[in-house]
Amino acid sequence: MNKTVLQLTDISFDYKTTKADTSNPILRNFNLTMLDGEFISIIGPSGSGKSTLFRLITGLEQPTTGDVLINGINYQNRFGRVGYMPQEDLLMPWRTVLDNATLPLEIKGVNKKEAYQKVNYLLDEFGLKGYANSYPSELSGGMKQRVSFLRSVLNGSELLLLDEPFSALDAITKLSMQEWLLKQWQALNKTILFITHDVNEALFLSDRILLITNSEKQVEEFNVPLSRPRNLRDLNKQTVIELKDQLIDQLRGR
Known part of the structure; x- marks a missing residue:
């Protein structure tokens, strides 16, 4: 049985405003369990809390409530325990x-x-x-x-956080890097949490997809119906197309 690498329990986070003693809710009661070797993507509109979640996991921000456990331990200092790759190199x-x-x-x-x-x-x-x-x-x-x-x-670290690392690349280079990343992930046996705005990218790379909605801060989880190894042609399978349409509809608020 795979061990739990990352455990987020009832994570909430607010940015306090300065004009009034109110708060701006970014995350609400977020829960996630990641097992050793998983690849999970997070998608959601801008402002839904994706990058803030990474800042909480790395310890750059502290949650208002909830716990962040790395290998079962709530480290006060998570430097060196999480690998982080931002959008900019x-x-x-x-x-x-x-x-x-x-x-x-x-x-x-x-x-x-x-x-x-x-x-x-x-x-x-x-x-x-x-x-x-x-x-x-x-x-x-x-x-x-x-x-x-x-x-x-x-x-x-066995846990890597990748924040839209390919978003600035041209389409051909992006596809090549996605295939390359999968090969590296499998060779290195890392656990990867990946932020993207690209639904196709999430479907191709991931075991599971987490969709965060902007309004109610709700999180829905979807299993990707593809086995491994996989290639880009697998995205044309009917089950994958149906899941893609469902994800796009929810991102659009339909």
Whole structure:
């Protein structure tokens, strides 16, 4: 039986307003259990609380109520226990691919020689062979995201939070990166929580999809009716098309 990697229990969060002593509800009684090796996507309109949820999981924000458990423990400091990859690659322009990727190892106190050896070993697997000494300005959007993902993996956590990492890419590169991400996820045996606005992307990547509505902050869960391994043609299956239509209708409030 797979162990529970992430447990969110009755998570609520409000941003306090300054003009009046009122609050702006972002999340209400949110619950989630993620098992080891799962891939779950979260979709919902802007302002529904998706990115705030990630900030709560990483510890950048604290919930108004509820608990965030990583491997069954409510850590006060979750630094290094969760890998986070934002929408922007956030690579340091003055550092090479090698030096950008080794950053989490540096922070952990790993000596430079050992860090370089570890990253050099992984560059080929991440499609970055020959780019160790390149700077971010010399990379395509897809290559930058590969470096960013490698850096997140080197954090060492089994749980990765990916916040719309492919949204800025062109359509062809985006499809290629989705296929690449699935291969990396399966090879690395990570647990991934993924935010996207793209319903097709959520269907292709995920085991389950969580849909957060904007008005009542309700969360609905949908199992993706696809086995693994899978390919993009599987999105043409009738059961998947029907689920896609259902998700789009609910996103539109129908």
